[in-house]
Each structure stands twice: as C-alpha cells, then as structure tokens.
Amino acid sequence: MLRIALPNKGSLSEAATAMLHEAGYRQRKDGKELMVVDPANNAELFYLRPRDIATYVGSGRLDVGITGRDLMLDSGASAEPIMDLGFARSTFRFAALPATVEQVAKEAGVAGLAGLRIASAYPGVVREFLATAGVSAEVVKLDGAVEVSIALGVADVVADVVETGTTLRHAGLEVFGEPILTSEAQLIRRIGAEESPAVEQFLRRLKGVITAREYVLMDYDIRAENVDRAVQVTPGIESPTVSPLHDKGWVAVRSMVQRGEAQRMMDELWDLGARGILVTDILACRV
Ligand SMILES: Nc1ncnc2c1ncn2[C@@H]1O[C@H](COP(=O)(O)OP(=O)(O)OP(=O)(O)O)[C@@H](O)[C@H]1O
Ligand SMILES: O=P(O)(O)OC[C@H]1O[C@H](OP(=O)(O)OP(=O)(O)O)[C@H](O)[C@@H]1O
Numbered sequence: 001m002l003r004i005a006l007p008n009k010g011s012l013s014e015a016a017t018a019m020l021h022e023a024g025y026r027q028r029k030d031g032k033e034l035m036v037v038d039p040a041n042n043a044e045l046f047y048l049r050p051r052d053i054a055t056y057v058g059s060g061r062l063d064v065g066i067t068g069r070d071l072m073l074d075s076g077a078s079a080e081p082i083m084d085l086g087f088a089r090s091t092f093r094f095a096a097l098p099a100t101v102e103q104v105a106k107e108a109g110v111a112g113l114a115g116l117r118i119a120s121a122y123p124g125v126v127r128e129f130l131a132t133a134g135v136s137a138e139v140v141k142l143d144g145a146v147e148v149s150i151a152l153g154v155a156d157v158v159a160d161v162v163e164t165g166t167t168l169r170h171a172g173l174e175v176f177g178e179p180i181l182t183s184e185a186q187l188i189r190r191i192g193a194e195e196s197p198a199v200e201q202f203l204r205r206l207k208g209v210i211t212a213r214e215y216v217l218m219d220y221d222i223r224a225e226n227v228d229r230a231v232q233v234t235p236g237i238e239s240p241t242v243s244p245l246h247d248k249g250w251v252a253v254r255s256m257v258q259r260g261e262a263q264r265m266m267d268e269l270w271d272l273g274a275r276g277i278l279v280t281d282i283l284a285c286r287v
C-alpha cells in the first residue's frame with residue numbers, strides 16, 4: 001500500500017488534488033476528510049497541513065508527499081525532492097521599507113541585516129541563510145500575513161514568499177538582495193528511502209499527468225512527397241507515426257507536440273500542403 005501525503009489546504013492543495021485526480025486516484029468527498037483509502041490503486045491518501053508533510057515523509061511513516069520546496073527546507077525534515085511538479089512557483093525574499101533597504105544596502109549587502117528583527121513564516125530557512133552568511137539577527141516567527149509586521153512594529157525586515165510582488169508592494173515594502181531561494185511544489189520522499197516499485201509507478205503516473213497537460217496530439221494528411229518536411233515541423237517526442245492513406249499519393253501523420261506550439265505548427269503545415277489538421281487533448285499517457 002503506497003502512503004501518499006497531500007496538502008489539505010492553502011495554495012498547494014487544489015493543484016495537488018487535481019494532479020492526483022488526473023492520475024486516476026480517488027478524491028476525498030469533502031475538505032474535512034483526512035484519509036482516503038483507494039484500494040483500486042493500492043494507495044492511502046493522507047490530507048495533511050502543507051507544513052507537516054515533510055515531517056511525516058521524513059519520519060518514514062508515509063512514502064511520498066507533495067509540498068513546497070520552501071516548506072520542506074524550512075521543516076529541516078530528512079526528506080528530499082524526487083520530482084518538480086511545476087506549480088506554486090515562488091521566490092523567497094527579504095523586503096523592508098525603502099529607508100531600511102537603503103540603510104541595509106549601505107552595509108555591503110546582507111551584512112546590513114546584523115542586529116535587525118526579521119519576521120518570517122519560514123524561520124528555519126531564514127536562520128540557515130543567516131548562519132551561512134555569518135550574520136547575527138533576530139528572527140521573529142509569524143504564521144502568515146508577514147507583510148504587516150513592520151507597520152505593527154514587531155520587525156524591521158520580512159522574509160516572505162513572493163510570486164507577483166503585489167502583497168509586498170501593497171504593504172509599501174521593497175524587496176532587496178538576491179532571492180534566498182526559489183520554490184515550487186515537489187514530490188518528496190525520505191532521504192535514504194529504499195527503491196520501491198510502487199513509488200516508481202506513482203512517479204510515472206505524475207509524469208504522465210504533466211506530459212498529458214503539456215502536449216497535444218496532432219493529426220494531419222499530407223502528400224507523400226512533402227512528409228519529410230512536415231515531420232521536421234512536428235518531430236514528436238520519439239518519432240511521428242506515418243500511415244498510408246487509401247489515396248496512394250497521401251499519408252496520415254500523427255505526432256505529439258507541445259500545446260503552446262500547436263497553432264504555429266498548424267500554420268506551417270498548412271503552407272506545406274497539409275490538410276485535415278486536427279489537434280486533440282491527451283487525457284493520460286506514459287512516454
Ligand atoms: N501566491 C503564491 N504563489 C505561488 N506560490 C505560493 C503563493 N503563496 C504561497 N505559495 C507556496 O505555497 C506553499 C505554502 O502553502 P501554504 O498552504 O502553507 O500557504 P498558503 O497558501 O499561504 O496558505 P495559508 O493561507 O495557510 O498561509 C509554499 O510552497 C509557497 O511557496
Ligand atoms: O507576491 P504575491 O503574488 O503577492 O504572492 C505572495 C503572497 O501570497 C502568499 O500569501 P497568502 O495570501 O497566502 O497569505 P499569508 O501571508 O497569510 O500566507 C504569500 O505568503 C505571500 O504573502
């Protein structure tokens with residue numbers, strides 16, 4: 001039985017749940033259910049707080065989990081990523097009022113943080129950064145809405161998740177310094193976990209979901225003498241399928257192409273004389 005940890009709320013939850021659904025796993029009936037048994041897939045799904053997932057997986061009690069790279073690093077759990085999942089992409093950055101940013105910048109980069117109060121919901125990541133930089137500062141641990149902490153007087157600097165930067169801008173804060181880290185949702189497992197066919201199979205399923213989202217199937221008919229030029233436009237992942245048509249001068253081509261490239265390719269194929277060009281979604285795949 002593969003034991004899978006999934007985020008039960010927050011930014012990661014919806015996308016992780018959608019991914020599992022597309023990979024053929026049972027859905028929970030409501031947001032309160034914490035455990036779902038899925039006998040058809042020989043799996044148990046545990047819906048846990050995103051912050052706790054690396055702890056459970058690192059303990060070895062659960063085999064794999066979906067969480068943010070930043071959350072995993074912050075937990076200090078003995079867990080490692082085995083696959084990037086491509087959602088919840090963010091950076092983790094310092095920010096402060098413009099006057100503080102100016103003052104910090106005067107002190108040659110991060111050394112200017114010395115003695116300041118840094119508020120964050122990721123104290124583990126911040127402490128590790130400060131230790132590596134050899135800077136001594138106070139870390140104020142908050143649960144969220146960190147951007148308000150400076151106005152409320154409990155911190156001089158924040159270290160927070162940044163996607164568009166809107167949250168920090170609205171709070172009148174400016175980012176400074178290089179990003180402390182970049183993050184995205186990842187599939188994680190315990191460091192040193194033994195190879196497991198069930199985990200390998202789960203990985204293939206998730207890869208299948210990502211590929212099925214990224215690619216479409218393109219079918220078209222083209223005169224046989226133009227097929228070589230056409231398959232240069234649609235080389236596919238391995239090699240396109242070329243089948244004879246009843247009309248001897250023509251062939252049918254089928255190829256997987258990147259969704260974002262499909263319209264450009266259709267225009268190029270049209271110019272090469274291709275007709276009956278069809279694009280269809282891929283529901284699931286193993287490539
Ligand atoms: N606006 C965002 N854009 C992209 N990723 C984000 C965003 N906010 C949070 N994340 C990512 O989501 C994960 C945090 O999820 P978590 O559920 O703990 O926080 P949250 O979505 O802010 O929920 P909460 O309301 O409980 O704070 C982290 O990996 C973080 O990098
Ligand atoms: O750069 P942006 O696009 O504005 O996104 C980043 C913000 O989104 C998240 O906040 P959330 O709304 O989850 O609230 P929280 O601070 O309570 O976690 C995160 O903690 C940042 O504050």
Ligand SMILES: [Mg+2]
Nearest residue numbers: 010011144145
């Ligand atoms: Mg949040």
